[in-house]
Amino acid sequence: MQSGDLPGASGAPGGARFRKIGERERLDGGFFKVVTARLVGPDGFIFEREIIHHPGAVCIVPLEADGRHVLMIRQYRAAVGHAILELPAGKRDVPDEDPTLCASRELVEEIGREPSLLTEIAQFYNSPGFCDEKTICFLATGLRECPREAHGAEEENLTIERIDLADVEELMAAGDLIDAKSIIALTAARTVLGSAVQAPRAASQPPAQESPATQVRARQPPAQHAAGEQPARPAEQQARRAQEQAAEPAQPARRAQKRAAQRAQEPAAEPAQPARRAQKRGAQRAQEPPAEPAQARAAQPAQEPEVQRAQPPQPADQPQSESSRSQQ
Numbered sequence: 001m002q003s004g005d006l007p008g009a010s011g012a013p014g015g016a017r018f019r020k021i022g023e024r025e026r027l028d029g030g031f032f033k034v035v036t037a038r039l040v041g042p043d044g045f046i047f048e049r050e051i052i053h054h055p056g057a058v059c060i061v062p063l064e065a066d067g068r069h070v071l072m073i074r075q076y077r078a079a080v081g082h083a084i085l086e087l088p089a090g091k092r093d094v095p096d097e098d099p100t101l102c103a104s105r106e107l108v109e110e111i112g113r114e115p116s117l118l119t120e121i122a123q124f125y126n127s128p129g130f131c132d133e134k135t136i137c138f139l140a141t142g143l144r145e146c147p148r149e150a151h152g153a154e155e156e157n158l159t160i161e162r163i164d165l166a167d168v169e170e171l172m173a174a175g176d177l178i179d180a181k182s183i184i185a186l187t188a189a190r191t192v193l194g195s196a197v198q199a200p201r202a203a204s205q206p207p208a209q210e211s212p213a214t215q216v217r218a219r220q221p222p223a224q225h226a227a228g229e230q231p232a233r234p235a236e237q238q239a240r241r242a243q244e245q246a247a248e249p250a251q252p253a254r255r256a257q258k259r260a261a262q263r264a265q266e267p268a269a270e271p272a273q274p275a276r277r278a279q280k281r282g283a284q285r286a287q288e289p290p291a292e293p294a295q296a297r298a299a300q301p302a303q304e305p306e307v308q309r310a311q312p313p314q315p316a317d318q319p320q321s322e323s324s325r326s327q328q
Contacts, residue, residue: 017042023051031055031093054126054133058103059089059181061121061189062113062140068165070189071111071143072182075158085161085171086179087186089135103138109149111160116142122188126181137185139192165190 019040027034033053040046062071076083090106092099100118107113122137150156163171168186171177177186 021046026050031091050130052131052133054091054131056092056133057089057126057135057181058092058099058106059087059135059137059185060103060107060115060118060140061087061138061185062107062111062115062143063189063193064143064162067193069162070165070186071113072161072163073110073158074161075110076154078154083158084179085163085177085182087182089181099136100138103136103140107140107143108146109151110155110158112146112148113140113143114146115140116144119192121192122184124181124184135181135184137181137188139189165193 021038021040023035023037025033025035031054035051035053037049037051038046039049064070070087072085072087074083074085088106088110090102090109092102094102099120103118104115107115118138118140120136121139124135124137125131126133126135150158165186168177168183168190172183177183
């Protein structure tokens, strides 16, 4: 790249401009290059930055005839070490090739579809902090099936999944859709297509056949059942609910009968309680030593107070003995 003003530098506040005065190549990675760029700031200060030059890429949203579902792929990515859900995409590694031709080729290679129409819906820089890669997003309509022309181990082993555009937020929230280009392109497609694909399905409308991607997004633990027990079917659940509701009116009557039976048994036990308390107090008084005269008690040295056990309350209709009153 030749020295000169950087793209977009003229938009800086106050008309300040950055200029690149040179760069040296550090690594030739085939389709990308790593360079050290030398730049001059608005105040004349010279500094360097590491930059990756990338030819750019395309990303395609393959829309099916129903206008609601798109075809995505789950493909292994060596950089992250596992397969991720993403839209068909590819590098613009053919010099001076029209982006629409690149997009059509990627659809054939990855999902075996040819588009009748490609509409550009967005552009974005992937990581402008260190790389100049720019991705162009297309909406592909009028899809026609064709033989796949996979290239490389990843494309040969990818899987194709059918996704409802209305489920994009759920897939993101569940962590199943984490590819940035796919999130941007799907969001742009939903905006272009309007509210028809954003409204949730009506309750009476049966959901479309879910793909593995939509099954993964919920990430809820399965219902626990006893060993050998099968989960109840909807018809069985409704019958069970009807039986429970039919039994509910009888429950208050059974509780009232149980309380009445308990109250009928309580009065029979009450008369015996005062007699047992009186017998217990009489036995306690028989074990107590006779009360000492007041003069003898006065002559005795003061002692530490003893901790006495609480005595059960005496009934009001029974007079206390003289010894009990003196102790109190």
